[in-house]
Amino acid sequence: xxxVFVLATGIAAVWLRNLLASAMLLxxxxxxxxxxxxxxxxxxxxxxxxxxxxxxxxxxxxFAIWLTGRQEKPPxxxxxxxxxxxxxxxxxxxxxxxxxxxxxxxxxxxxxxxxPYYLENAEAQTGVPNVVTSVLASYRGFDxxxxxxxxxxxxxxVVVLLxxxxxxxxxxxx
Amino acid sequence: xxxxxxxNYWVAIALAMVGLYAVTARGHLIKKLIGLSLFQTSVFLLxxxxxxxxxxxxxxxxxxxxxxxxxxxxxxILTAIVxxxxxxxxxxxxxxxxxxxxxxxxxxxxxxxxxxEDEQ
Amino acid sequence: xxxxxxxxxxxxxxxxxILLFGFYVQMHGDYGPGGGFQAGVIIAAAxxxxxxxxxxxxxxRVAPMWMLVALSCIGVLLYASVGVxxxxxxGQFLEYGVLAHDPAHGNHLGxxxxxxxxxxxxxxxxxxxYFSFAGRR
Numbered sequence: 001x002x003x004v005f006v007l008a009t010g011i012a013a014v015w016l017r018n019l020l021a022s023a024m025l026l027x028x029x030x031x032x033x034x035x036x037x038x039x040x041x042x043x044x045x046x047x048x049x050x051x052x053x054x055x056x057x058x059x060x061x062x063f064a065i066w067l068t069g070r071q072e073k074p075p076x077x078x079x080x081x082x083x084x085x086x087x088x089x090x091x092x093x094x095x096x097x098x099x100x101x102x103x104x105x106x107x108x109x110x111x112x113x114x115x116p117y118y119l120e121n122a123e124a125q126t127g128v129p130n131v132v133t134s135v136l137a138s139y140r141g142f143d144x145x146x147x148x149x150x151x152x153x154x155x156x157x158v159v160v161l162l163x164x165x166x167x168x169x170x171x172x173x174x
Numbered sequence: 175x176x177x178x179x180x181x182n183y184w185v186a187i188a189l190a191m192v193g194l195y196a197v198t199a200r201g202h203l204i205k206k207l208i209g210l211s212l213f214q215t216s217v218f219l220l221x222x223x224x225x226x227x228x229x230x231x232x233x234x235x236x237x238x239x240x241x242x243x244x245x246x247x248x249x250x251i252l253t254a255i256v257x258x259x260x261x262x263x264x265x266x267x268x269x270x271x272x273x274x275x276x277x278x279x280x281x282x283x284x285x286x287x288x289x290x291e292d293e294q
Numbered sequence: 295x296x297x298x299x300x301x302x303x304x305x306x307x308x309x310x311x312i313l314l315f316g317f318y319v320q321m322h323g324d325y326g327p328g329g330g331f332q333a334g335v336i337i338a339a340a341x342x343x344x345x346x347x348x349x350x351x352x353x354x355r356v357a358p359m360w361m362l363v364a365l366s367c368i369g370v371l372l373y374a375s376v377g378v379x380x381x382x383x384x385g386q387f388l389e390y391g392v393l394a395h396d397p398a399h400g401n402h403l404g405x406x407x408x409x410x411x412x413x414x415x416x417x418x419x420x421x422x423x424y425f426s427f428a429g430r431r
Contacts, residue, residue, distance in 0.1 A: 003185045006219075010189050010212050014196040019204055026208055033215055040222050041243035043232045043327040047319075048255045049218075051335040056420060057211070057259055059342060063427040064204060064266040068273045072202040073280060079199035086198070090191035097183040104228030106241070111227060115244040122245075123235045126390075126401035128324040131233040131245040132252065136329065137405040140249060141388040144408070145373055147253040148415050152370050154260030155419030159359070161267040162426040234326065256331045256416065263423040270427075 002036045017072045019065045027058035044132045182223035189216035201280045203269045207262060214258045221247045305347040312340035320413045324402070330409035334416025342424050350428045359425065362418045369415025373408045380404070 009032060013025040030053030037046035101108035118135050126134040136144055189212055196209025225247030233245035273279050276287055320333035345353035376388065383392040390404025391397035 003182065007185055007188055007192075010192050010215075013208055014192055014200070014205070014212065019202070022205070022208055026211065029212075029215075033219070036219070037222060040226045041230055041232045042222050042225070042248045042251070043234075044329065044332070045218070045222060045248050045251050045255065047327050047332045048252055048335070051332055051339060052255055052259045053215075055339050056335060056342070056424075057262060059346070059424065060259075060263055060266055060427060061204070061208075063424075064270055067270050067427070068204065068279050072200070072205060079195075082195055082199035086191040086195040089194065090187055093187045093190070094184060097180050097187070100180065100183060103180065103182050103223060104226050104230075106227050106230075108224070110224050110247070111244055115225075115246050118245055119233065119235075119242050125398060126405060127398040128402060128405055129235045130324055130326065130329075131235060131242070132248045132327075133323050133329050133405065133409070134401075135245050135249045136252065137408050138390060138401055141377075141390075141408070144253060144412065145377070145388070147257055148370055148373055148412050150257050151260045151419045152366050152415055154264050155366055155422040156363075157264050158267040158423045159363070159426050161264070161271050162429075232327070252329075252331060256335075260419070260423075263427075267423075267426070 002032060002039065006032045006036060017074070019069075019072055020062070023058060023061035023065060026061065027054050030054040030057065044130075182226075183220060186216045186220040186223065189213075189219065201282055203272065203279045203281065204266070206281075207265045207269070210265070211258060211262055214254070218251045218254060221251050301347055305343055309340050309344055312343070313337060316340060320409065321406075323409055324405065330412025331416055333409075334413040334418075335420060337413070337417040338420035338424070341421055345424070345428060350425065354425055354429070357421055357425075359422070362422045362425070366415045366418035366422065369411045369413070369418060372411035372414065376404055376407050376411070 006029060009025050009029040013022050013029060016022050016025070030049055033053065034046045034050040037043070037049055105111070118131055118139065122131045122134040122139075123129055126138050128134040128138075193209045193211075193213030193216060196212065197206050200206055200209065225244035227241055227243050230241040230243040231239050233242040233248065235242075269279055272284065276284050278284060278287075316333050316336035316339075319328035319336060320330065323329035323333070341353055341357060344356070376390070378387075380389050380392055381387055385392035388404075388408075390401045393400035393403050
């Protein structure tokens with residue numbers, strides 16, 4: 001049921017020409033996604049999605065739309081080619097899922113590879129009951145260091161992109 | 175074939191295709207970014223669906239529970255969400271910068287302006 | 295939006311609790327859902343709410359840009375320096391077990407410190423992004 005709602009808001013966000021409505025729909029979509037993560041047992045992910053997707057992304061989107069313009073112009077050509085491309089790719093991908101293990105199967109390859117080790121040993125080795133935190137910070141510490149660096153770089157990049165422009169405009173005026 | 179057993183994957187694929195369509199067919203740069211974030215969330219959905227174990231609970235070790243969902247996928251997606259907002263922010267900043275420079279954010283108009291500049 | 299009385303009062307009421315919740319999520323990430331990423335975003339969201347309701351100017355006075363840049367650098371460096379510290383203590387990069395006598399204890403300590411680093415870096419980076427967008431008007 002949630003999946004259907006998610007799909008509907010996603011399609012609507014792309015369909016609408018009014019970008020403001022699109023951005024709001026994207027926020028609703030993120031909130032629905034967060035609910036879906038809770039249903040699928042991913043509470044940490046739900047937390048992040050609710051804070052980032054529904055809160056921060058919407059605010060940034062609204063600011064960007066406000067700085068550029070809120071209406072998309074009507075299309076000049078019929079989008080048959082992208083539509084066909086998307087449909088063919090989607091069909092091939094669905095064909096690929098036929099071999100995938102059933103949803104929720106405890107014997108799926110993803111479930112028997114490295115996850116049981118984490119679940120059995122994480123608390124004894126790190127003293128942290130939340131396995132997600134211990135895997136994030138300890139077993140995959142390198143990975144997380146990389147992610148933090150990405151976020152840091154993005155922040156710096158935005159400051160340079162938007163702040164540098166302002167300085168140039170000021171020199172133009174003087 | 176089991177329809178319910180693969181429904182999550184199919185919704186993920188459908189969302190990915192909606193995102194792909196938006197990125198390729200729409201000319202507005204912000205619309206393209208919306209499509210990109212739809213595609214990203216569809217990948218998240220695929221991963222979390224793979225990590226779900228039926229009858230399992232959230233992977234926080236507690237007494238009384240033995241079956242937990244796969245924590246590894248949660249970790250990967252957790253960081254991916256934060257990175258996705260970072261990439262989205264950079265994309266939006268680029269859009270704003272393009273708007274300042276070109277005065278438009280439709281890709282065909284930008285292309286026309288570029289071509290006009292080349293011919294001069 | 296600072297002309298709306300209801301909004302102003304509600305924002306002032308809510309912001310301390312959002313901040314408190316952010317710190318709770320930061321420190322309680324080991325036992326429940328949460329951690330540095332979420333806490334950083336929640337703390338950033340509290341300041342962003344302040345910026346939306348009371349205009350960007352006062353919010354930027356609370357957290358000026360140079361401070362945010364410095365804080366995000368400190369966050370990343372705190373994370374990396376934990377790795378260097380473990381190397382100094384005789385382990386491998388980011389092998390927290392050597393931080394205390396008991397490996398499990400050391401791991402717990404290491405996770406706590408790097409989560410703080412993550413939280414500081416993410417909060418500062420998000421605020422940097424928001425302020426550079428909001429400051430464009």
